[in-house]
Amino acid sequence: MSLLDIDGLHASVNGEPILKDLSLRVEAGEIHAIMGPNGSGKSTLANVLAGRPGYEVTAGQVSFDGIGLAGVEPEARAQAGLFLAFQYPVEIPGVSNMEFLKAAWDSHRAAQGSQPESAVGFMKRARALAKGLGLNPEFLKRGVNEGFSGGEKKRNEILQLLLLEPKLAVLDETDSGLDIDALQTVAAGVNRFRSADNGVLLITHYQRLLNHIVPDRVHVLTEGRIVASGDKHLAEKLEAEGYAWLSG
Amino acid sequence: MSESPIDIVGQEYRAGFVTDVVSDTLPPGLSEAVVRHISAKKREPAWMADWRLAAYGKWRAMTPPDWAHVRFPPIDFEGISYYSAPKSLADAPASLDEVDPELLRTYEKLGIPLHEREALAGVVKSPSVAVDAVFDSVSIATTFKDKLAEAGVIFCPISEAVHSHPELVRKYLGSVVPQQDNFYAALNSAVFSDGSFVYVPEGVRCPMELSTYFRINERNTGQFERTLIIADAGAYVSYLEGCTAPMRDENQLHAAVVELVALDNAEIKYSTVQNWYPGDAEGKGGIYNFVTKRGACLGASSKISWTQVETGSAITWKYPSVVLRGAGSVGEFHSVALTNNHQQADTGTKMIHLGPNTRSTIISKGISAGQSQNSYRGLVRTSPAAKGARNYTQCDSLLLGDACGAHTFPYIENKSPTATIEHEATTSKVSDDQLFLCQQRGIDPEKAISMIVNGFCKDVFRELPMEFAVEAGKLLEVSLEGAVG
Numbered sequence: 001m002s003l004l005d006i007d008g009l010h011a012s013v014n015g016e017p018i019l020k021d022l023s024l025r026v027e028a029g030e031i032h033a034i035m036g037p038n039g040s041g042k043s044t045l046a047n048v049l050a051g052r053p054g055y056e057v058t059a060g061q062v063s064f065d066g067i068g069l070a071g072v073e074p075e076a077r078a079q080a081g082l083f084l085a086f087q088y089p090v091e092i093p094g095v096s097n098m099e100f101l102k103a104a105w106d107s108h109r110a111a112q113g114s115q116p117e118s119a120v121g122f123m124k125r126a127r128a129l130a131k132g133l134g135l136n137p138e139f140l141k142r143g144v145n146e147g148f149s150g151g152e153k154k155r156n157e158i159l160q161l162l163l164l165e166p167k168l169a170v171l172d173e174t175d176s177g178l179d180i181d182a183l184q185t186v187a188a189g190v191n192r193f194r195s196a197d198n199g200v201l202l203i204t205h206y207q208r209l210l211n212h213i214v215p216d217r218v219h220v221l222t223e224g225r226i227v228a229s230g231d232k233h234l235a236e237k238l239e240a241e242g243y244a245w246l247s248g
Numbered sequence: 249m250s251e252s253p254i255d256i257v258g259q260e261y262r263a264g265f266v267t268d269v270v271s272d273t274l275p276p277g278l279s280e281a282v283v284r285h286i287s288a289k290k291r292e293p294a295w296m297a298d299w300r301l302a303a304y305g306k307w308r309a310m311t312p313p314d315w316a317h318v319r320f321p322p323i324d325f326e327g328i329s330y331y332s333a334p335k336s337l338a339d340a341p342a343s344l345d346e347v348d349p350e351l352l353r354t355y356e357k358l359g360i361p362l363h364e365r366e367a368l369a370g371v372v373k374s375p376s377v378a379v380d381a382v383f384d385s386v387s388i389a390t391t392f393k394d395k396l397a398e399a400g401v402i403f404c405p406i407s408e409a410v411h412s413h414p415e416l417v418r419k420y421l422g423s424v425v426p427q428q429d430n431f432y433a434a435l436n437s438a439v440f441s442d443g444s445f446v447y448v449p450e451g452v453r454c455p456m457e458l459s460t461y462f463r464i465n466e467r468n469t470g471q472f473e474r475t476l477i478i479a480d481a482g483a484y485v486s487y488l489e490g491c492t493a494p495m496r497d498e499n500q501l502h503a504a505v506v507e508l509v510a511l512d513n514a515e516i517k518y519s520t521v522q523n524w525y526p527g528d529a530e531g532k533g534g535i536y537n538f539v540t541k542r543g544a545c546l547g548a549s550s551k552i553s554w555t556q557v558e559t560g561s562a563i564t565w566k567y568p569s570v571v572l573r574g575a576g577s578v579g580e581f582h583s584v585a586l587t588n589n590h591q592q593a594d595t596g597t598k599m600i601h602l603g604p605n606t607r608s609t610i611i612s613k614g615i616s617a618g619q620s621q622n623s624y625r626g627l628v629r630t631s632p633a634a635k636g637a638r639n640y641t642q643c644d645s646l647l648l649g650d651a652c653g654a655h656t657f658p659y660i661e662n663k664s665p666t667a668t669i670e671h672e673a674t675t676s677k678v679s680d681d682q683l684f685l686c687q688q689r690g691i692d693p694e695k696a697i698s699m700i701v702n703g704f705c706k707d708v709f710r711e712l713p714m715e716f717a718v719e720a721g722k723l724l725e726v727s728l729e730g731a732v733g
């Protein structure tokens with residue numbers, strides 16, 4: 001059983017077909033990179049996996065950890081261990097980051113039938129992780145992403161990844177907009193996360209991230225379908241030559 | 249969601265039960281004879297009866313206000329009963345042991361313990377709250393009277409104060425809200441039934457939170473309570489009121505008057521958690537909450553702050569205000585008003601700056617969901633004598649869905665050239681993106697909405713006594729159920 005099994009997926013956004021016959025398998029322990037030109041459907045794929053309202057599967061199936069995702073609510077997918085780091089994390093003013101993280105963690109535990117973790121223990125863990133990601137623990141008191149810089153928002157996504165310990169992490173351009181140090185911090189976070197039991201789907205435009213997080217497979221998405229797959233050398237070739245040769 | 253939102257809202261008004269007690273209720277209708285009858289029931293002195301009759305005369309000549317942004321069919325004031333009391337209280341109980349156990353159970357069910365030892369055992373999280381419980385037209389029990397008396401604090405039903413402290417009642421009753429102030433205030437002055445009276449003597453810091461719990465039980469009755477709080481020079485008191493009513497198909501009128509008086513350097517903190525029955529999801533039934541609340545900062549450097557969390561009632565018409573007479577006195581208004589389904593709220597405040605260097609702050613948070621209408625209406629007025637007066641107003645609205653409305657009606661009348669008046673207003677919506685972020689982190693939409701709304705209200709909840717802030721948060725959550733999905 002694959003961790004993620006996408007088979008012949010067609011999906012539309014607001015009635016517009018975007019993904020066209022996309023198939024992909026990710027096994028536990030693997031990191032897959034997804035590259036592709038702007039507008040090729042990478043974020044759409046991420047949102048479809050997460051069950052975002054408005055993203056409609058018109059044909060094909062997706063199963064996660066052996067369970068079909070059709071009709072499963074987004075929060076249930078999350079609780080089952082499917083995590084999406086957003087390309088553009090949204091702000092929730094007034095709700096403190098810590099409160100938000102705790103609510104998220106409690107909901108994950110509740111889904112497993114566990115009691116909420118003690119606030120003290122959780123806060124300690126959150127602070128330590130934040131520090132490790134170069135985020136001042138003061139950030140935990142601020143509103144969710146409220147007034148965070150682009151890079152801070154991305155680190156905050158990784159903080160959530162490490163706190164929630166999902167089975168599959170879909171990271172949508174988490175490297176975009178990061179300075180060189182931040183890139184390394186985020187990469188270290190992802191490497192810390194990875195294990196034999198979980199998987200990562202890494203959406204990126206830049207080969208340099210893949211120097212830090214070495215993928216098992218690289219796929220190229222163009223116009224809603226995977227047009228090429230290979231090992232990490234494929235990313236190097238793309239870096240050097242662009243996408244044109246693929247459609248040629 | 250498996251249940252329809254309608255079911256959820258219906259089920260979730262947890263205070264919606266009826267207590268089965270035999271009541272002594274006047275037949276509907278209002279006349280001089282009814283006013284006299286109410287006064288006689290309470291064995292009031294002649295001055296009190298005369299005061300009521302004067303108010304009745306004024307009321308007859310008045311018409312209900314029509315300027316608020318609310319809609320409802322005209323009220324038949326002859327169809328309402330103006331007095332109802334549980335029969336068992338016909339002769340007022342001397343102690344809790346004499347109170348009908350059925351009534352005590354009612355308050356227990358509502359989480360309001362009237363037995364002092366239970367309060368101490370932590371039924372209410374704070375052992376330091378004294379409670380006056382008003383059931384329909386009468387006060388049924390006041391706790392911790394002795395402990396308060398030690399500190400010199402008077403906390404009793406106003407019907408009792410008329411007898412035990414006539415000089416204070418005569419001096420201050422109607423001094424802040426005159427009888428003819430408005431239609432409902434005049435009505436209340438004529439027929440007011442019971443309510444709380446508080447006097448904190450000079451220099452005394454009231455040793456515990458005081459609270460009144462209002463409960464409407466009887467069908468077709470109005471509740472007209474009257475509260476009077478006086479903080480003498482240098483005194484401090486914090487007071488909280490809570491309210492609930494059974495779920496009924498017809499609308500019920502609640503027309504209260506609250507008057508606060510703060511002398512030199514005195515401070516009164518008045519908090520309300522209003523959870524009257526809001527009606528069902530179709531807008532049937534619910535309380536008409538037409539209330540006049542006003543405080544007078546008579547003394548220099550005195551302070552009055554109103555904090556309200558308004559989640560209930562079919563219609564709310566309410567403007568807790570402060571008249572800032574004393575030099576350097578301070579008025580505050582912190583409000584959360586939440587409307588769902590077909591609720592309508594027109595609420596806000598008036599800050600009347602008369603004295604020099606008076607300051608006021610207004611923080612209003614309106615949340616509208618369902619098909620509800622939520623209006624903020626506020627007046628800031630400065631007189632020529634109010635040199636250096638300052639006001640800061642912040643008025644935020646949050647919309648859930650597309651079918652509801654949020655409105656802001658700020659009025660500024662500035663006659664003081666040296667006054668500073670600031671007004672800020674925002675309107676925001678809970679976005680689908682915010683909800684999806686929460687869901688993607690495993691948080692279901694209802695919990696997410698409640699978290700976002702609570703975050704929005706934080707500045708106001710901070711003003712509530714700790715225990716009540718927690719309650720208020722839960723109340724919002726319950727009131728919002730069915731607002732999404």
Ligand SMILES: Nc1ncnc2c1ncn2[C@@H]1O[C@H](COP(=O)(O)OP(=O)(O)OP(=O)(O)O)[C@@H](O)[C@H]1O
Binds near residue numbers: 013040
């Ligand atoms: N809500 C929407 N309504 C209509 N079209 C949409 C919507 N969202 C996305 N699209 C379209 O779907 C296509 C794929 O978009 P998507 O965001 O998946 O691209 P992407 O590969 O992530 O691009 P980028 O590299 O720029 O992030 C684009 O043409 C985009 O305009």
Ligand SMILES: [Mg+2]
Binds near residue numbers: 044
């Ligand atoms: Mg994208």
